[in-house]
Amino acid sequence: MAELLRVERLIAGYGEAHVLAKVDFTLEEGRSLALLGRNGAGKTTLLNTIIGVTTHHAGSIHLQQRDITRLRAEKRAPLGVGWVPQERNIFRSLTVEENLTASARPGAWNVSRVYQMFPRLQERRRNLGNQLSGGEQQMLAIARALMLNPKVLLLDEPLEGLAPIIVDELLAALRRIVTGEGMSAIIVEQKARKVLPLTDEVIVLERGAVTYRNTSEALLASPEILEAHLSV
Numbered sequence: 001m002a003e004l005l006r007v008e009r010l011i012a013g014y015g016e017a018h019v020l021a022k023v024d025f026t027l028e029e030g031r032s033l034a035l036l037g038r039n040g041a042g043k044t045t046l047l048n049t050i051i052g053v054t055t056h057h058a059g060s061i062h063l064q065q066r067d068i069t070r071l072r073a074e075k076r077a078p079l080g081v082g083w084v085p086q087e088r089n090i091f092r093s094l095t096v097e098e099n100l101t102a103s104a105r106p107g108a109w110n111v112s113r114v115y116q117m118f119p120r121l122q123e124r125r126r127n128l129g130n131q132l133s134g135g136e137q138q139m140l141a142i143a144r145a146l147m148l149n150p151k152v153l154l155l156d157e158p159l160e161g162l163a164p165i166i167v168d169e170l171l172a173a174l175r176r177i178v179t180g181e182g183m184s185a186i187i188v189e190q191k192a193r194k195v196l197p198l199t200d201e202v203i204v205l206e207r208g209a210v211t212y213r214n215t216s217e218a219l220l221a222s223p224e225i226l227e228a229h230l231s232v
């Protein structure tokens with residue numbers, strides 16, 4: 001399988017502060033990665049560094065062999081870095097459908113395909129962003145990122161703060177997106193047992209460094225390791 005993303009000896013943070021300490025990992029095309037770690041471990045900082053909004057200190061990031069380490073954030077999205085931030089940056093004063101078409105790029109994902117993935121969004125297509133429930137907003141944030149037809153989708157705690165029934169609905173959609181449609185993805189999550197069943201691989205961050213990597217299946221089968229790294 002072809003290499004999609006390669007992060008090497010990456011040191012990054014905010015201003016002078018170093019949050020990531022020599023992070024290394026690779027992601028192949030069509031594969032998905034769970035990014036786990038306790039609060040403050042640096043998960044969001046790693047996603048922010050891949051999208052290009054932190055201070056780079058050392059190391060490199062390659063997307064399909066292209067060095068994007070020093071590329072500005074706005075140049076990375078068109079190259080295929082799709083981002084679903086924790087705060088779900090939807091346009092609250094636009095309708096669902098306007099949100100979807102506002103920044104769409106041509107490709108396999110279009111409005112009808114994302115409506116198939118999220119039928120609730122089709123039902124709500126004329127509603128404004130601010131009229132949606134938290135779960136619907138999260139679906140819209142993911143759908144908007146898909147409309148950019150990215151090469152890799154970066155999802156920052158997509159299940160956070162949602163009711164259990166919505167969590168299950170979103171997990172089912174994410175499973176279809178990453179396993180059914182073969183979308184490459186990195187999913188940051190606190191709830192390891194929710195995200196491991198739908199990802200191929202996992203890395204655990206502790207104090208900005210990768211302290212564990214394996215297949216998701218292997219980590220799920222090792223409760224003692226889950227406990228040691230994550231206290232879950």
Ligand SMILES: Nc1ncnc2c1ncn2[C@@H]1O[C@H](COP(=O)(O)OP(=O)(O)OP(=O)(O)O)[C@@H](O)[C@H]1O
Nearest residue numbers: 014017019037038039040041042043044045046190
């Ligand atoms: N904008 C910022 N400026 C300075 N330091 C920051 C900033 N954002 C985060 N940090 C610091 O970077 C470290 C890692 O935070 P980060 O948000 O990446 O962790 P996380 O693993 O995503 O945690 P959480 O699960 O709580 O979101 C923390 O010590 C945090 O205080």
